[in-house]
Amino acid sequence: MDVRQLRCFVAVAEELHFGRAATRLHVAQPAVSQTVKAIEKQLGLVLLDRSQRRVRLTEAGALFLTESRAVLARLDDALAAMARFREAESGTFHIGVAAALPPDLVPRLVTRVRDRHPELAVSVHPLPTRPEVAELFDTGLDLVLVREPVRRGPRIDGRVVAREPIGVAVPRAHPLAAAESITAAQLDGHPLAGFARDADPEIHDEVFGALRAAGYTGPGVLHGAHSGAVDASLRLVATGGALSLKLASEVRTFGHSDVVWRPLADVRIEVTVTAAWCPDRMRGTRAEVLRLLPRVR
Template sequence: MAFTLEQLRGFVAVADELHFGRAAARLKMTQPPLSRQIQKLERAVGAQLLERDNRRVTLTAAGEVFLTEARRLLALADTAPEVARRVSSGSSGIVRIGFTAASTYGILGGLLNDLARELPDVDVDLAEMVTREQVAGLLDEEIDLGLARPPFDAESFGSRLLHREPMLVAARTGHRLLELGRPVTAADIGAEPVVMHSPTRARYFYDLVVGVVPVASENAVHVVSQVLTMLWLVAAGRGIAFVPASAARLPIEGVGFVRLATPVPEPVELHLLWARQSRNPALRRVLEVLERHTVSA
């Protein structure tokens, strides 16, 4: 047999007042139906919750324990509709964000701070993923929002340009390229050993670089997917690397940076990306907050 919220409220009122008459008055009802509520509750629970006689009412040991749970259940019942409304409106809930490692260099932190300030009841779960993993995660509903590199399927995804930046050449301190006093061109690279982006794990940067600086296969001394790994290899003197300008925020000793001359001054793009079929109401609110972070295309 199940008990009702009205029975719980009746029990809590009697436990607070330790008097059926005062409890009934508090609940704006008469004493007989309140007594029947308590009897039905005790039958449903299968234990005596109150000791009562003509002089006083006291809680049994079972009643003391049940009172704590009754208060918790009533609190949940009172707050559940508001929680449901907040989730439905998107003012609370969970948004799972996938991000590329390079997007953490100055972009992700500020974005999370703004979300925490303007949507404090929306929890954010983070997952580091390359763009192709984010695309799969969005389609499989493993994440709600990506910070990813183009291009994207416009039919499946909504996207918004979040950030644009130049490409830099990273070289060991004292390298001749750092002393040119101007942006580096393809002609300046020559036969320099290069720590290159992976054509599979970092396809966006790979395509961007080879479109500007044709790198001969024999000059690619290492092929990696993460910018931080590139910079450590540059610091070790293994070669130069081509990295987004935000990577210069990383304080890697022994590494300097110079701008790479590119046809488009700021060719590196980072986009917000989401599945058009997403049913997460909190995602809409997050996108509204992040609207002011986007740059003009």
């Protein structure tokens, strides 16, 4: 017995009229009659009482209608689930991205996804400063990249995908450019170009607190900008107007021929990027995206 036969019987049982059932199914009436007879023969039961020019369900027919409806409803649920899965496989993968990440991280990931899974579109969304990671997935995001540790649990999983030390972007003609590395104290009195404290107080205090602990006493002038204004601050460095605390990847990506990068000699300040996701959403192609994330020891 197949699904077509079940749908035919349900139509007759609900209409209690072979002609109306045939119209509903868009088939000829004799085909409907033959289908019902074939079902009755297979079951060895009379499902419809056709006497006195009317159609009525027998007790067996009423029971079979209930069971047929349950089977068809379960099938419809399965088809709907597969449709949702198919949509997820070929839909859009939404990534939330915090400010001031290593600049090549997101483009590299998007390129990998596009090359391996061209059926999956990728949409990148900026995140607010210091977001509540658990709440981000209620907005439809599939993956988030943030600059803070993520508390893993039953609903959220994650791992570190990038770790890079902060150094100093220096004008090529500046005396400090001749050094292999720069101490925190050597930054004293030099103008600095960087993001303003109110853009992200926690990261700002972490960075400058570590510098002060290593002997730094403060800049001559602090040229403030929002935390994503890497290009603007490096242009200022290129003119000789300031130094800037930067990642080497930022200088490579946005740098100028008149800018060089030097590591800090006596303090290590790292930018650590964590990817987080909801495990129950990562099925099919979405789970494959996780395998494309960079791995950091």
